[in-house]
Amino acid sequence: MPHEPAPYSDPAPPRSPPRIVYFDGYCGLCDRFVSFILAKDRRRRLHVTPLQGETAARRLGPLARASAPETVIYEDAAGLHHRSTAVLRAVVALGGWWRAAGALRIVPRPARDVIYDWVARHRFRWFGRRDSCRLPTAEEQAAFLP
Numbered sequence: 001m002p003h004e005p006a007p008y009s010d011p012a013p014p015r016s017p018p019r020i021v022y023f024d025g026y027c028g029l030c031d032r033f034v035s036f037i038l039a040k041d042r043r044r045r046l047h048v049t050p051l052q053g054e055t056a057a058r059r060l061g062p063l064a065r066a067s068a069p070e071t072v073i074y075e076d077a078a079g080l081h082h083r084s085t086a087v088l089r090a091v092v093a094l095g096g097w098w099r100a101a102g103a104l105r106i107v108p109r110p111a112r113d114v115i116y117d118w119v120a121r122h123r124f125r126w127f128g129r130r131d132s133c134r135l136p137t138a139e140e141q142a143a144f145l146p
Helices: 028-040 054-060 061-066 083-093 096-106 109-127
Strands: 022-023 047-050 075-077 079-082
Touching: 022 028, 028 047, 028 083, 028 109, 047 054, 047 083, 061 083, 079 083, 083 096, 083 109
Parallel strands: 022 047
Antiparallel strands: 022 075, 075 079
């Protein structure tokens, strides 16, 4: 009896690369940015994790410790993005009308980063410092990485 070939089956769809927003878990402004991302990410495309967490330590190594006080990092298929570029790419990834924020890329990165750095220097004075890293609510749990 001849051997019948296995029936055809589609290969598993390719997995999208992770889209991760790394943020300072003690920063009030960063906490507000994460709340904004989670509220607007209707398709649940993005994950968030504190720079002080396990995921950042594993994926970013020493960069996580060096970046915690100063920057937001965004990871996507194109790699790691820092400061104003990270914020822009994360907002654009929300899709819909938020993609229009990509028009801000017309402003040269050094100019955007000057503004980003100025806000970063004043963020604790303006938005406060948290005593501990943010804990996700039950609704946010799926988007948070340890």
